[in-house]
Amino acid sequence: MSPSLITYIIIATMVVLFVTNLIPTAVTAVLVTLALYATGILDLGQALRGFGDPTVLFIASLLVISASLDATGVTAWAGQALITRTGSSRLMLVALTTVAAAFFTALVGVSGAVAALLPVAILVSVRLGRPPSQLLLPMVFAAHAGSMLVLTSSLVNLVISDAATRIGLPPLGFFEPTLVGIPLVAGTIVIVVLLGERLLPVRHGRMIPDDLSRHYKTLVEQYDLSDGLFRLEIRPRSPYVGQPQGAIWLEDFPGLSLVAVQGPDGSGPPRQPVLAAGDLLLVRGDAKQVDHLAAAMRLQVRERDTSGVIDGALFNTTAGLAEVVIPPRSGLIGESMFPGMVTSSGDLIVLAIQRRGETLRSGETVLAAGDTLLLQGNWKALDKHLQDPDVLVVNSPDLVRRQAVPMGAGSKRAVFVLAALVVMLATGAAPPVFAGLLCACAVILLRVLTVEQAFRAINWTAIVMIASLMPLATAMYQTGAAGRMADALVSLCGDRSQYSLLAALFILTAGLAQLLSSTATALMMIPVATAAATEIGFSPRTALMTVAVAAAASFLTPIAGGANMMVQGPGGYRFGDYAKLGWPLMLWFFFIAIVVVPVFWPA
Numbered sequence: 005m006s007p008s009l010i011t012y013i014i015i016a017t018m019v020v021l022f023v024t025n026l027i028p029t030a031v032t033a034v035l036v037t038l039a040l041y042a043t044g045i046l047d048l049g050q051a052l053r054g055f056g057d058p059t060v061l062f063i064a065s066l067l068v069i070s071a072s073l074d075a076t077g078v079t080a081w082a083g084q085a086l087i088t089r090t091g092s093s094r095l096m097l098v099a100l101t102t103v104a105a106a107f108f109t110a111l112v113g114v115s116g117a118v119a120a121l122l123p124v125a126i127l128v129s130v131r132l133g134r135p136p137s138q139l140l141l142p143m144v145f146a147a148h149a150g151s152m153l154v155l156t157s158s159l160v161n162l163v164i165s166d167a168a169t170r171i172g173l174p175p176l177g178f179f180e181p182t183l184v185g186i187p188l189v190a191g192t193i194v195i196v197v198l199l200g201e202r203l204l205p206v207r208h209g210r211m212i213p214d215d216l217s218r219h220y221k222t223l224v225e226q227y228d229l230s231d232g233l234f235r236l237e238i239r240p241r242s243p244y245v246g247q248p249q250g251a252i253w254l255e256d257f258p259g260l261s262l263v264a265v266q267g268p269d270g271s272g273p274p275r276q277p278v279l280a281a282g283d284l285l286l287v288r289g290d291a292k293q294v295d296h297l298a299a300a301m302r303l304q305v306r307e308r309d310t311s312g313v314i315d316g317a318l319f320n321t322t323a324g325l326a327e328v329v330i331p332p333r334s335g336l337i338g339e340s341m342f343p344g345m346v347t348s349s350g351d352l353i354v355l356a357i358q359r360r361g362e363t364l365r366s367g368e369t370v371l372a373a374g375d376t377l378l379l380q381g382n383w384k385a386l387d388k389h390l391q392d393p394d395v396l397v398v399n400s401p402d403l404v405r406r407q408a409v410p411m412g413a414g415s416k417r418a419v420f421v422l423a424a425l426v427v428m429l430a431t432g433a434a435p436p437v438f439a440g441l442l443c444a445c446a447v448i449l450l451r452v453l454t455v456e457q458a459f460r461a462i463n464w465t466a467i468v469m470i471a472s473l474m475p476l477a478t479a480m481y482q483t484g485a486a487g488r489m490a491d492a493l494v495s496l497c498g499d500r501s502q503y504s505l506l507a508a509l510f511i512l513t514a515g516l517a518q519l520l521s522s523t524a525t526a527l528m529m530i531p532v533a534t535a536a537a538t539e540i541g542f543s544p545r546t547a548l549m550t551v552a553v554a555a556a557a558s559f560l561t562p563i564a565g566g567a568n569m570m571v572q573g574p575g576g577y578r579f580g581d582y583a584k585l586g587w588p589l590m591l592w593f594f595f596i597a598i599v600v601v602p603v604f605w606p607a
Contacts, residue, residue, distance in 0.1 A: 007045055007483040014039050015476070015485075015528065022520050029521070030465045033472035045479045054474030058437035059166040063470065064462050065440030066156055069425060070112035071461030072418040072447040074406065079108055079120035081410030094134065098142055098197050101125055105143045106150030106189045110157045111422065114147045118567040123407055126574055137207040140571040141582065142196035145589055147567055149192040151556050152185035154178055155429065155436075159466060160526045160555045164548050167477070167530045173545055175436075178429040183604045184553060184596055191592045196585065203584040207576035219404050220319040223327060227356040227378045228363050229318075233263065233286060234294045235307045240281040242302040247279050249346055257297045260289035262344035264353040264380060269322070273346045273353055273381070286318075286344075318355070321412045323382045324405060325355070328395035330375045335394045340368045341377070349389050352381040383413070384454075414452040421446045466523065473527040480531040490535035502542045502607050503598055506550045509533050510597045513554035514590065518564045522555040529555075542607030549605050550597045557593040559586030 014036060021032040041051040054060060073079055082104070089100065101121070108117035125143055129136045151158035155165060155178045165176035223229075238244050244252065254260045263286035267274040274283045285303065287294060298305050319325055330336055343364075345354045356378040357364045357371075369375070377395070379386070386401040405412060421443050428439035447453050453461070480486035493512070497504035509529070516525040529551050537547035558564035560583045562572045568582065 007043075008485040008488060010043050011040075011045060011479050011483045011485040014043075014045075014479075019516075019520070019528075022524060028465070029524075030468040030472075033469040033524075037472045037475055040475060040479050045483060046475055050478055051475050053478075054471035057166070057471065057474060058435070059162055060467060060471045060474075062437040062440040063159055063162055064467055065437075065444035066113075066162075067462045068444040068453065068458045069418075069422060069440070069447060070116050071457065072414070072452045073112055073422060074116060074120055075402075075457065076415035076418045076452060077406055077410040077412040078415050078418055079112060079117070081415070082108070094138075094201070095197055097128065097132065097134070098139060098200060099193060101128075101139055101143050102146035102193045102196060105146040106153065106192075109147045109150030110153040113158060114144075114151050115566045115570070117147045117150070118144055118570050120406075122570065122574065135206050137205050137575040137577060137581075138201060140575040141204060141577065141585060142200050144567045144571055145196060145559055145585065146189065146192050148556050148558055148565070149188040149589075150185070152181045152188050152553065154185070155181060157181070157185070158556065159470065159523045160552055163470065163523060163526050164530070164552045166474075167534070168545060168548060170477075171534055171544055178426070181549075181552070184549065184600055187600060188553070188556070188593065188596055191596070192589060195588050195592060199588055200585060203588075205577070205581055219399060219408055220325050223325050223378060224318075227358065229263065229288070229356065229378075232288050232290065234288075234291075234305060236285045236287060236294070236298055236303040237306050238279060238281055238283045238285065239302045239304055242281070244279045244301060244303075245281055248277065249274065249279060251279075252285065252344070254287070254297070256300075257289070257293050260287055260293050260297060262286070263288050264318075264344050264355055265346070266353070273351055318380055319408075321409055323380065324386060324401055324409070326379045326386050326390055326401050326404075327398040328377050328379060328390065329398065330371050330373055330377070330394075331396050332373045334371075334373065336371050337373055339371050341371060342368045347379070347389070349385070351385040352379045352389060354378070355380050414450070417450045418447060418452050421450070421452070469521075470523060470527070473524065476527060477531045481535075486531035486535040487539075489532045490539055493532065493536050494539055502540065502546070502602065505536055505540060505542075506547070506598050506601070507594075509536070509547060509550050510554040510594055513551050514557045514593070517555050517558050518560045522558055522565065526551055526555045543605060546602055546605045546607055549601045553593055553597040553601065557590055559583075559589050 018032060018036050021027060022029065027035075037051050037054075040046045041048055105117050105121055108120060111117070112120065121143060122140070125139055126136050129139050151160070155161050155176050161176065161181055169175050249265050252262055252265065254262055265273060265279070266284040266286065268282040268284065274280065284306070287297065294305065297303065341354050341357060343354060343356055346352070347354065354377055357369050358376045358378075359369070359372070359374070376398075379390075381389075383401060383405055390397045390401060424446070425439055425443040428434045428443075429436060433439075434442070444458065448455055448458055477486075480489075493508050494505065497508050509532075513525055513529045516528065520528075530548065533547035533551050534544040537544040558568065562568045562577065562579060562582055564582075571577065
């Protein structure tokens with residue numbers, strides 16, 4: 005059996021496994037690498053070369069930087085600021101949503117942009133009385149078009165740039181894809197605005213994500229924290245100074261109850277075990293009794309306005325609220341807790357306890373299965389301690405923070421790091437992999453993300469798949485498989501013109517992209533495209549850019565990309581709904597690939 009035939013068999017098996025999803029995508033990709041080595045097509049160094057490739061490291065660093073923008077609420081803030089200015093006009097709603105999707109894709113990729121904008125888009129649709137199905141697919145399709153705005157908008161662009169350098173061409177410039185990205189985005193917006201209302205269904209989704217933008221107000225109302233809440237500061241001569249936190253008892257002041265003890269910044273409990281001047285007390289009760297307490301214990305009433313106390317003291321950029329349920333067999337069952345108590349970790353406060361929907365206002369409570377606790381502390385402490393199996397978190401603090409606290413802690417530092425990366429890439433001041441790794445380290449050193457968050461931000465399936473499939477191109481070149489496929493493609497075109505070849509490349513690439521991921525499709529088509537372009541005598545760069553445009557055209561099926569599947573439930577879409585609006589967009593992308601790409605990248 006010839007080496008090229010073995011390569012064809014490996015490719016065919018890979019496509020079948022990708023389409024059927026019989027085994028995980030990453031495992032399939034690794035098996036391709038192992039098969040190329042086991043059959044003698046590649047030696048061990050060639051087979052594993054992708055795992056040390058600079059492009060793979062650059063992609064991983066970009067995922068960390070993108071996560072810093074999302075985690076600090078930068079994308080949520082910008083999305084809310086833009087979309088909420090739509091007014092009641094459908095045209096403005098669709099236009100601004102698609103503009104936002106394309107712009108954010110340039111920063112955080114297709115899936116990141118859609119994930120950030122999805123809750124906002126649904127909320128605005130519901131408030132304006134419009135079905136989400138009229139908005140979500142246009143948003144996703146605009147995100148696909150936005151993946152061609154800059155080099156780092158998509159993994160495909162980075163793979164294409166890497167392929168160009170391997171055949172002796174210069175890498176893609178940071179703004180080089182923008183030449184086709186702008187017309188792709190502009191045409192996409194015009195098409196979805198003009199045709200979307202007629203081609204998309206009027207349907208409400210089955211799985212609408214929760215709107216958590218006002219989540220803290222819901223908790224405040226549910227736990228009766230909105231009435232009669234005051235914040236008092238401990239003065240230097242107060243008898244509370246030097247006392248343990250549990251020493252504050254208010255029996256001598258009828259009608260008052262302690263809600264929480266906080267440090268001077270209000271982001272959580274005091275850091276020291278005993279009370280000190282500047283620490284804060286949150287107290288609920290009658291205003292006259294609060295004044296009596298302040299006079300007797302030498303406290304200063306800092307705030308009397310209820311909404312200001314809640315917004316500033318309990319929920320802000322540094323601190324938040326979380327609701328947890330005590331599950332059966334929890335280790336906390338039988339433990340005693342009371343409002344104002346500091347948890348054993350020392351950095352969370354029990355604000356309130358409910359049993360069967362009723363708030364238990366005073367005294368110690370022996371916890372039972374089904375009780376709910378309202379906890380307050382800084383966001384880092386909430387993320388860390390609420391993974392405890394003894395409690396069930398009702399709403400993830402991470403999700404709440406991203407929606408309800410836009411431009412939160414670390415957001416300015418995240419934007420600064422992104423700006424530094426863009427400058428380095430746009431000016432060529434540093435190699436992309438150096439700039440990416442430097443900025444990824446910066447978001448950790450600047451405490452925008454922890455090391456654990458940075459590792460979680462990396463899409464390891466994508467990293468393993470790209471690293472494993474990079475050697476496939478080498479195998480296709482070495483065995484002549486790419487040349488034979490290029491010969492077949494050229495003979496199919498007949499007249500051997502560049503336009504017929506570009507059309508054939510687009511159709512083949514776009515067709516595969518409806519079944520496989522765009523990155524996997526690009527990795528398969530790159531060797532074929534470059535070999536075919538070389539054979540008929542025009543620039544491989546033209547063919548590579550055509551592959552990039554075609555791989556971005558993931559419009560016709562819900563399985564064409566993660567973002568497509570992300571909106572299927574919330575939008576109530578069926579399989580055929582994608583193609584109705586997808587075909588006009590596919591024709592626009594085809595026009596750009598065949599007519600515009602050769603203008604900017606001539607043969």
